[in-house]
Amino acid sequence: MYTGNDNDLRNELDYLHRKIEELVVVINQLTLLSREKKDNIVIEEIKQGILISKVKWVHFVKEYEYKGRTFEQFLITLSDDTKYYMDKHKDTKPQVEDGDSISYKIDGDKIREVRVLYDV
Numbered sequence: 001m002y003t004g005n006d007n008d009l010r011n012e013l014d015y016l017h018r019k020i021e022e023l024v025v026v027i028n029q030l031t032l033l034s035r036e037k038k039d040n041i042v043i044e045e046i047k048q049g050i051l052i053s054k055v056k057w058v059h060f061v062k063e064y065e066y067k068g069r070t071f072e073q074f075l076i077t078l079s080d081d082t083k084y085y086m087d088k089h090k091d092t093k094p095q096v097e098d099g100d101s102i103s104y105k106i107d108g109d110k111i112r113e114v115r116v117l118y119d120v
Contacts, residue, residue, distance in 0.1 A: 030117055054079040055100045084111040
């Protein structure tokens with residue numbers, strides 16, 4: 001724990017520490033869920049608004065420019081055969097692949113705040 005006199009740094013470190021603790025809780029819940037479902041994770045609400053699912057297929061749709069930035073659009077098919085679009089900056093993470101487990105939020109026909117979940 002930081003014991004210096006820089007209050008801004010102390011506040012930032014405390015904030016990051018709280019976020020890490022929240023992620024540890026989510027990771028533990030996902031680990032238990034995956035053990036129960038034997039890698040057949042179904043959509044479950046882990047935290048308010050955040051959903052978990054397994055990706056069945058990822059299909060590249062198009063590349064486009066918006067406000068001077070290059071984006072890529074993908075069609076993501078989840079394990080329950082629902083389909084959503086995912087837009088992301090070109091060459092950035094997450095690199096979602098077939099078979100990945102992801103957390104996300106639904107916004108109309110798109111998924112946002114996509115995170116690839118890894119076994120710990």
